[in-house]
Amino acid sequence: MRSPEALAGALPKAELHVHLEGTLEPEMVFFFAKKHGVRMRFPTATALRQAYRFQDLQSFLDLYYEGAGVLRDREDFHQLTLAYVDRVAREGVWHVEPFFDPQTHTARGVEMRDVVEGVVGGLREGQKKHGISWRLIPCFLRHLSEEEARKTWRELLPYREHFSAVGLDSSEKGNPPSKFAGVFSEVRAAGLPAVAHAGEEGPAAYIREAIDVLKAVRIDHGVRCREDPGLVGELARDRVPLTVCPLSNVKLCVFKNLSEHPLKELLRAGVNVSVNSDDPAFFGGLLETWLACVRELGLGEEDLAQLARNSFAGSFLPEEEKRKWIQKIDRLAGVSF
Ligand code: ADE
Numbered sequence: 425m426r427s428p429e430a431l432a433g434a435l436p437k438a439e440l441h442v443h444l445e446g447t448l449e450p451e452m453v454f455f456f457a458k459k460h461g462v463r464m465r466f467p468t469a470t471a472l473r474q475a476y477r478f479q480d481l482q483s484f485l486d487l488y489y490e491g492a493g494v495l496r497d498r499e500d501f502h503q504l505t506l507a508y509v510d511r512v513a514r515e516g517v518w519h520v521e522p523f524f525d526p527q528t529h530t531a532r533g534v535e536m537r538d539v540v541e542g543v544v545g546g547l548r549e550g551q552k553k554h555g556i557s558w559r560l561i562p563c564f565l566r567h568l569s570e571e572e573a574r575k576t577w578r579e580l581l582p583y584r585e586h587f588s589a590v591g592l593d594s595s596e597k598g599n600p601p602s603k604f605a606g607v608f609s610e611v612r613a614a615g616l617p618a619v620a621h622a623g624e625e626g627p628a629a630y631i632r633e634a635i636d637v638l639k640a641v642r643i644d645h646g647v648r649c650r651e652d653p654g655l656v657g658e659l660a661r662d663r664v665p666l667t668v669c670p671l672s673n674v675k676l677c678v679f680k681n682l683s684e685h686p687l688k689e690l691l692r693a694g695v696n697v698s699v700n701s702d703d704p705a706f707f708g709g710l711l712e713t714w715l716a717c718v719r720e721l722g723l724g725e726e727d728l729a730q731l732a733r734n735s736f737a738g739s740f741l742p743e744e745e746k747r748k749w750i751q752k753i754d755r756l757a758g759v760s761f
């Protein structure tokens with residue numbers, strides 16, 4: 425008998441919600457800090473890792489932005505990105521759609537060109553090495569102004585061909601999607617869809633706003649939709665993907681325990697939920713997240729196969745590629761049509 429854990433590892437998976445800055449392990453922080461002569465407030469990588477105890481999203485973001493401050497040149501972004509692809513290659517991942525936060529780096533004087541070309545270089549090398557396909561998504565930081573997002577969008581435009589969507593992340597409370605209505609209409613006019621973090625710490629109403637105002641085609645997190653049963657029904661009916669990050673939600677105190685997480689409930693309600701790591705250096709990697717869900721939520725084989733299908737169905741891959749992966753999953757899960 426095959427165990428659900430073995431199936432979780434063997435199933436082809438796509439990761440749709442991972443921040444490249446959140447893949448920066450403490451050891452890498454110290455490596456880059458030494459390279460660039462940056463003084464860290466923590467004496468060692470171990471001490472930094474011990475500080476990874478969070479009360480909420482903001483307490484995490486403060487440390488996340490501090491760590492990202494060691495990334496300075498194109499090679500850093502290339503190395504960071506490749507290290508992420510190398511890692512997920514061992515976890516049964518075949519497609520990735522990472523986010524990055526351009527404003528975090530350009531505010532420190534790093535050139536946009538170095539950030540984008542470093543990341544794209546790492547993704548291309550990872551694809552060559554492991555056959556892992558990719559799409560890339562820059563995000564606006566929602567704690568900053570819409571004017572700053574517009575300036576960033578103008579800086580991103582020359583690299584537009586590398587992007588499949590534009591996202592919205594950072595501190596959700598008090599920063600509703602509608603704050604960015606104008607800049608996302610410019611993004612859409614340039615032919616790129618919006619995705620948005622919504623309903624992580626913010627209310628279910630932010631999920632509706634992201635869909636209605638920003639025209640978001642995919643919602644990151646979205647777990648607070650369960651507070652609005654009508655919305656859950658609409659998300660299921662319209663097959664709006666929710667890129668859910670269960671271990672992140674527990675570490676950031678959105679839910680007390682994994683056993684209280686609504687992943688299984690949303691899956692059963694017919695919502696396209698996928699399982700993702702968010703910031704693996706802080707919360708655990710993708711396979712670790714899947715295995716924790718198997719254990720704590722009692723996911724069975726069919727649940728796992730559906731989560732794997734959802735990860736490809738919710739991606740920006742062309743329909744034909746999606747079909748190919750879903751057929752592979754069906755074969756592995758022993759489903760015949
Ligand atoms: N940036 C990195 N991780 C994030 C999260 N969980 N929510 C919002 N912004 C983020």
Ligand code: ZN
Pocket residue numbers: 441443593621644702
């Ligand atoms: Zn996120």
